[in-house]
Amino acid sequence: MKILHLETSSKNCSVAISEGKKLLCLCEETSENYKQSELLHTFVKWAIEGAQISLKELDAVSLGAGPGSYTGLRIGASAAKGFCYGLNIPLIAVNSLETLAAPFLATDFDLVIPMADARRMEVYCSVYDGNNGQVITETEAKVLDETSFQELSDKKVLFAGDGARKAKEILQLPDATFNAGVLPSAQYLIGKAADKFEAQNFEDIAYFEPYYLKDFQGVKKK
Known part of the structure; x- marks a missing residue:
């Protein structure tokens, strides 16, 4: 093919x-x-x-x-x-987000969390098992604060994507790895x-819409 x-x-x-x-x-x-x-x-x-x-x-x-x-x-x-x-x-x-996680699966990380910037302190993210690539947490829009992902503090975690930059600034996870350079x-x-x-798993072309996750929000130029 x-x-x-x-x-x-x-x-x-x-x-x-x-x-x-x-x-x-x-x-x-x-x-x-x-x-x-x-x-x-x-x-x-x-x-x-x-x-x-x-x-x-x-x-x-x-x-x-x-x-x-x-x-x-x-x-x-x-x-x-x-x-x-x-x-x-x-x-x-x-x-x-799967394309963000893919390069880091089957490596030394317990969990891989692809994270795309969604403006302000919000990100699009999901959680993958670093060993077998299985989805642990489905894709969501998440507003980050100091308590985010604290339940993973005992895991070897990689945050990957441009959203990892803001995550690194606020998350209280000293052992986590942040790779903000991957897109x-x-x-x-x-x-x-x-x-x-x-598997012949195809989309209906006429009715297909991208996975926006939230409504469009315009920004006025200064």
């Missing part, structure tokens, strides 16, 4: 092409200005060329479905639906997307 992967839920605009569970090409760029609308289709073109295939060879499109940036998710979902309709191929959706990447959609393709 050849799959196009789109991940636009964060400041990282990321596109990948895979065959089976093998990465063929990855194009991505992180920008503080959220450049998905400018870069996404160019990156798709480059990824297709880099993988040395044509669009007509694609068997599916997988999308990092959120939670994350409202505008980024809208852009990614619109593009994914367009490719699926145009090529008559299925759509696969993967929770974007969701299309390359980590590959494994889950391949499994979903094999």
Whole structure:
């Protein structure tokens, strides 16, 4: 199977092409200005060329479905639906927090907590078993305070994602590890997307909506 992967839920605009569970090409760029609308289709073109295939060879499109940036998710979902309709191929959706957790599973951590910044002291997060990757706590929007995650103080915990920066400032967990430099990447959609393709676990393209988790809140420019 050849799959196009789109991940636009964060400041990282990321596109990948895979065959089976093998990465063929990855194009991505992180920008503080959220450049998905400018870069996404160019990156798709480059990824297709880099993988040395044509669009007509694609068997599916997988999308990092959120939670994350409202505008980024809208852009990614619109593009994914367009490719699926145009090529008559299925759509696969993967929770974007899984792409944050994936690089750190089966390592030395008891728990991996992917954490995406949701403004102020709020984050989107979930909890994964660091050994087998099982979901312990489902995705939620959580307002952080000094008592957050205190029940995990006896565990070896990794907080990963741009939300880990604010977590490090406020959480009272001296033995925890915080990696704020990692962002969701299309390359980590590959494994889950391949499994979903094999199971024929596809989305209804017409009615699919990204995983916003909470309503859009606009910010007025100063």
